[in-house]
Amino acid sequence: MTTPLTPPPRKDPLKRTVSPTQPPVIRSRAALGLTAMAAEGRFALQTCAECGAVQYPPRDACSACLSTDLPWWDIAPTGQLLAETTVQTSVKQYFRERTPWRVGSVQLDAGPVVICHLHGDVAANARVRLRLLLDRAGQGVILALPQERTDHMADDPELRLMSSDPHLRRVLITDARHPFAPDLAAALQTAGATLIFAGEPENWLPNPNRSALEAAGAEILPLDVTDTKSVERMAGEIGGKTDILINTARFMRPGGVLARGGTGFARDEMEVNYLGLMRLAQAFGPAMCGRTADGVNSAVAWVNILSVHARTNTPGFGCFNASQAAAFSLSQSLRAEFRGAGLRVMNVFTGPLEEDWYQPLPPPKVTGPALARSVVSGLRDGLEDVWCGDVAKDFEERFCKNPKVLEIELGQEMGE
Amino acid sequence: MKRQSYDGVVLAAPVTIPYTRYSTETAHYWIARALRETLRAAGLKPTELDGFSVASFTLFPDTPVGLTQHLGLSPRWLDTIPMGGASGLAALRRAARAVQAGDVDIVACVAGDTNHIDSFRKLLSSFSRFAMDAGYPYGYGGPNANFALLTDRYMQEYGATREDFGRICVAQRANALKNPHAVMKKPLSLQQYMDARPISDPIALFDCVMPVAGSEAYLVMREDEAIKRNLPFAHILGTIERHNAHIEDPIQLRGGWTVDIDELWEMAGCGPDDIDLLQTYDDYPVISAMQIEDMGFCAKGEAAAFIRSHDLTVEGDFPHNTSGGQLSAGQAGAAGGFIGLVEAIRQVTHTGGPTQVPDARRAAISGFGMINYDRGLCSAAAIIEGAQS
Numbered sequence: 001m002t003t004p005l006t007p008p009p010r011k012d013p014l015k016r017t018v019s020p021t022q023p024p025v026i027r028s029r030a031a032l033g034l035t036a037m038a039a040e041g042r043f044a045l046q047t048c049a050e051c052g053a054v055q056y057p058p059r060d061a062c063s064a065c066l067s068t069d070l071p072w073w074d075i076a077p078t079g080q081l082l083a084e085t086t087v088q089t090s091v092k093q094y095f096r097e098r099t100p101w102r103v104g105s106v107q108l109d110a111g112p113v114v115i116c117h118l119h120g121d122v123a124a125n126a127r128v129r130l131r132l133l134l135d136r137a138g139q140g141v142i143l144a145l146p147q148e149r150t151d152h153m154a155d156d157p158e159l160r161l162m163s164s165d166p167h168l169r170r171v172l173i174t175d176a177r178h179p180f181a182p183d184l185a186a187a188l189q190t191a192g193a194t195l196i197f198a199g200e201p202e203n204w205l206p207n208p209n210r211s212a213l214e215a216a217g218a219e220i221l222p223l224d225v226t227d228t229k230s231v232e233r234m235a236g237e238i239g240g241k242t243d244i245l246i247n248t249a250r251f252m253r254p255g256g257v258l259a260r261g262g263t264g265f266a267r268d269e270m271e272v273n274y275l276g277l278m279r280l281a282q283a284f285g286p287a288m289c290g291r292t293a294d295g296v297n298s299a300v301a302w303v304n305i306l307s308v309h310a311r312t313n314t315p316g317f318g319c320f321n322a323s324q325a326a327a328f329s330l331s332q333s334l335r336a337e338f339r340g341a342g343l344r345v346m347n348v349f350t351g352p353l354e355e356d357w358y359q360p361l362p363p364p365k366v367t368g369p370a371l372a373r374s375v376v377s378g379l380r381d382g383l384e385d386v387w388c389g390d391v392a393k394d395f396e397e398r399f400c401k402n403p404k405v406l407e408i409e410l411g412q413e414m415g416e
Numbered sequence: 417m418k419r420q421s422y423d424g425v426v427l428a429a430p431v432t433i434p435y436t437r438y439s440t441e442t443a444h445y446w447i448a449r450a451l452r453e454t455l456r457a458a459g460l461k462p463t464e465l466d467g468f469s470v471a472s473f474t475l476f477p478d479t480p481v482g483l484t485q486h487l488g489l490s491p492r493w494l495d496t497i498p499m500g501g502a503s504g505l506a507a508l509r510r511a512a513r514a515v516q517a518g519d520v521d522i523v524a525c526v527a528g529d530t531n532h533i534d535s536f537r538k539l540l541s542s543f544s545r546f547a548m549d550a551g552y553p554y555g556y557g558g559p560n561a562n563f564a565l566l567t568d569r570y571m572q573e574y575g576a577t578r579e580d581f582g583r584i585c586v587a588q589r590a591n592a593l594k595n596p597h598a599v600m601k602k603p604l605s606l607q608q609y610m611d612a613r614p615i616s617d618p619i620a621l622f623d624c625v626m627p628v629a630g631s632e633a634y635l636v637m638r639e640d641e642a643i644k645r646n647l648p649f650a651h652i653l654g655t656i657e658r659h660n661a662h663i664e665d666p667i668q669l670r671g672g673w674t675v676d677i678d679e680l681w682e683m684a685g686c687g688p689d690d691i692d693l694l695q696t697y698d699d700y701p702v703i704s705a706m707q708i709e710d711m712g713f714c715a716k717g718e719a720a721a722f723i724r725s726h727d728l729t730v731e732g733d734f735p736h737n738t739s740g741g742q743l744s745a746g747q748a749g750a751a752g753g754f755i756g757l758v759e760a761i762r763q764v765t766h767t768g769g770p771t772q773v774p775d776a777r778r779a780a781i782s783g784f785g786m787i788n789y790d791r792g793l794c795s796a797a798a799i800i801e802g803a804q805s
């Protein structure tokens with residue numbers, strides 16, 4: 001049975017913070033497919049397009065028929081534990097600091113045998129459920145879990161290291177004025193976050209979210225992402241205890257290029273949505289990267305809430321979407337820059353939200369509780385890319401099929 | 417088709433350069449020393465050697481081609497054997513056929529590796545693509561973790577216990593105490609084995625080899641050459657080799673020997689009962705147990721009972737890994753694939769010195785190599801017999 005985590009004692013400021021180390025990061029190109037699948041929470045392996053043989057470890061030719069056509073297909077995440085060991089000593093510093101480390105050999109029902117991380121609650125010779133997760137090197141790895149849920153199973157030390165679970169962590173929501181900030185705070189409180197900070201721009205003006213945020217236990221602090229000094233002041237105050245940062249700061253107005261009379265709103269959009277993200281990352285990033293091995297409440301994730309149209313634009317919100325594309329592009333750079341420290345960047349792509357600015361668009365739209373659920377489950381699953389709502393999921397499917405066709409279709413829909 | 421015999425080809429001049437725990441020298445240095453000794457035994461100058469076969473993990477950035485210039489050799493036949501624990505036997509098979517065909521007169525088969533303070537970790541991190549992608553990220557236990565999984569399954573399947581594996585290690589330590597060059601110098605009791613520090617359960621400290629620096633060599637030549645040079649020599653009665661056997665087995669409980677074992681004994685014209693000593697590849701005791709079974713000394717799953725009812729020391733009724741094996745003499749990289757064969761040549765030519773098994777005539781040697789992902793892929797074996805003088 002998993003020992004439940006307990007809140008860590010107050011940090012001794014005289015004690016050195018453990019420097020982050022990484023599990024092995026180098027992979028072959030084929031094996032990066034595991035990472036791509038894990039980033040979206042899929043359990044997929046290479047499957048021979050000609051003979052159907054499922055392959056593992058990832059490779060360049062089918063070991064049953066030598067075909068080189070090996071697409072990644074979702075397969076049944078179930079199998080049988082054949083053998084196990086507990087590694088007590090390792091020459092790799094990351095594992096040396098974390099032994100004992102349980103490892104198993106599992107035969108998948110789909111065929112191949114995988115050496116995988118083994119959850120502490122899996123019994124000898126048990127049937128297991130498998131997940132493909134990102135480890136602290138940001139690489140896809142396989143973890144075997146008990147078939148049935150067990151008590152406190154998320155607190156298992158191996159699973160905890162592969163997730164960004166908000167339980168017993170401290171979270172900053174950067175914009176308390178975002179219409180869904182109260183729903184996010186409530187969901188995080190329910191998920192066991194120990195502290196929730198909410199940054200409030202122009203905090204001399206009334207904020208209709210205030211009472212709901214306070215009801216969810218959030219502490220409201222002044223933060224304006226367009227003001228470098230304000231961001232730095234806030235980072236100086238709480239940067240050392242921010243384990244998860246959720247960037248909800250957003251400026252949006254409707255309209256494509258021709259619908260706008262000038263560049264004024266576009267400038268505001270870039271100032272908040274793009275440069276704001278950059279200011280936050282420059283102020284909070286280094287401190288968070290330095291605290292990724294800091295025990296139960298280590299820094300673990302950076303979350304961006306982005307419009308799905310960051311990936312392919314539409315004229316309805318064309319200029320706003322361009323700022324989202326800039327923020328998305330920046331997030332890819334950040335992800336690579338944070339990877340060495342094991343700080344995960346999670347992008348939550350949403351369709352239109354159920355709020356005033358998107359009022360003219362038809363349903364389905366994303367509600368506050370739905371966004372909050374996506375954020376919390378994405379953190380628990382340790383994902384990098386989350387597609388929130390039916391519109392975003394539909395978008396992703398079409399994007400994967402043919403991004404150019406999607407661009408044309410979206411342009412036509414909006415043109416009507 | 418019936419395989420051709422190795423009549424007329426012999427093994428001679430076995431050399432072991434005493435191992436050291438760490439070395440600041442290079443693989444080139446260790447290979448040069450073993451080569452020099454084996455050539456000296458045969459009265460050969462380096463430039464007279466026409467065949468050279470090399471096994472090494474730490475020659476980078478050089479290959480055996482670069483070694484020819486480095487060492488002043490001008491061979492007409494050159495081979496490199498990247499098969500780890502099966503390299504000694506694979507080198508023998510290739511060299512013997514080349515000598516038999518007349519492509520070459522004398523082949524020096526040499527294996528050597530250095531061991532810098534950090535080289536085991538570096539070697540681990542560059543071993544194979546599958547290990548890099550699907551092995552190391554899982555606890556980075558290296559071969560210890562792989563063999564722990566196999567050992568766990570073997571124990572479940574056949575009821576073997578840690579004590580059974582301990583008996584193999586304890587007997588080898590007793591043999592090593594007779595070998596002045598063994599790295600391990602202290603006696604080992606079964607209790608000490610059982611109480612050892614856990615490494616990767618159920619593997620503990622004395623189940624693991626100690627990486628060392630060292631080298632091994634022997635010569636392959638026609639029988640008339642050996643007689644002309646007044647060298648004691650051994651005949652090759654039979655050999656087998658197999659890679660990636662039993663693809664369908666979900667976890668390795670048997671090796672490639674089982675595929676070819678009947679052919680080995682038929683070619684050798686004898687059976688397990690006719691063998692005076694066995695040298696197995698002992699990177700972990702479970703693998704030696706597997707070889708005792710797969711070579712036909714007992715049935716599958718009965719190695720534990722076999723070990724309990726036999727004495728595996730030099731004086732015993734089943735001499736096994738007589739120089740102490742890798743578990744007690746040390747693992748000198750690719751030379752670990754030569755240690756058993758080189759010791760067997762000494763034994764059957766009665767040049768074993770302090771570890772000599774009295775009246776040893778026939779030896780069986782098995783090799784096992786290269787954990788690519790979840791199992792060892794290379795297996796090989798040979799039966800050799802000392803010449804009657």
Ligand SMILES: [Zn+2]
Pocket residue numbers: 048049050051052053062063064065066067
């Ligand atoms: Zn195929």
